[in-house]
Amino acid sequence: MMYSLFPTPVFHENHKHLCERFNSSQNDFKIVSDTLLDKGFELIKRMGLKTNYNNLKIKDIWLETFKEYSNQEYHVHYNSLVSGFLFLEVGKDTSFPIFCDPRSNTLLYKDINELENKDEVSAMSERVNIKPQQGDLIIFPSYLPHMFTVQKNNNILRFIHFNLHDKL
Numbered sequence: 162m163m164y165s166l167f168p169t170p171v172f173h174e175n176h177k178h179l180c181e182r183f184n185s186s187q188n189d190f191k192i193v194s195d196t197l198l199d200k201g202f203e204l205i206k207r208m209g210l211k212t213n214y215n216n217l218k219i220k221d222i223w224l225e226t227f228k229e230y231s232n233q234e235y236h237v238h239y240n241s242l243v244s245g246f247l248f249l250e251v252g253k254d255t256s257f258p259i260f261c262d263p264r265s266n267t268l269l270y271k272d273i274n275e276l277e278n279k280d281e282v283s284a285m286s287e288r289v290n291i292k293p294q295q296g297d298l299i300i301f302p303s304y305l306p307h308m309f310t311v312q313k314n315n316n317i318l319r320f321i322h323f324n325l326h327d328k329l
Contacts, residue, residue, distance in 0.1 A: 169301070170207045170302070172200055172204045172298070173291065173298070175297055176196060178296070179192070179193050179196055179296065180247075180248075193247070194219055197219060197245065197247070197325070200245075201243045201245065201300050202214050204302075208302060210242065212242070212327045216327045218325065218326055218327075218328050220240070220325060220326040221323060222323040222324075223321070224321055225318075225321075227255065227318035228315055229312055230311060230312060231312040232308070232311040233309040234308055237303060237307075238303040238324050240326065241325060241326045243300050243301065244300070244305075244322070244323065244325070245298065245300035245322075246293070247298050248293040248295055248298075249295065249319045249320055249321065250295060250317050250319040250320075251295050252316025254313070255314070255316050255318035256310045256311065256312040256318050257292045257293060258299070258308070259308050259310060260288065260301065261287065261306040261307065262287055263304055263305055303324060
């Protein structure tokens with residue numbers, strides 16, 4: 162018997178239609194926020210957490226615009242269940258998120274065993290890069306360390322960053 166112990170689920174799906182809704186008028190933001198809550202709730206249930214959909218709230222939400230030299234250092238989001246990004250505008254060769262394995266002990270194996278295929282995501286992957294496209298919605302557990310690479314050009318990367326929490 163084989164178990165997958167301690168997996169970290171990440172939701173990644175394209176919702177390009179939300180970009181058009183978000184950019185069209187403030188009245189359409191309800192559709193965007195409902196989608197964030199719906200997909201966030203799916204991930205929370207997949208994580209095995211007990212919560213009621215009606216208690217789930219957007220705790221924080223902000224718009225980020227990256228230009229040349231923009232980046233984010235590794236960080237996590239405290240006091241939230243899940244966090245995420247909705248990519249509204251993705252220029253050519255812009256910055257992208259990198260997720261780091263939250264299990265610090267995997268570093269013990271780093272020098273002992275080289276990964277068979279470094280391009281393939283496995284249980285021993287130290288980091289995972291996701292190159293976003295316009296409309297990509299990525300939702301992940303808030304404890305998952307993540308960062309954005311340094312933007313090396315002046316092309317625009319614009320995205321909504323948000324945190325969801327269960328109202329206590």
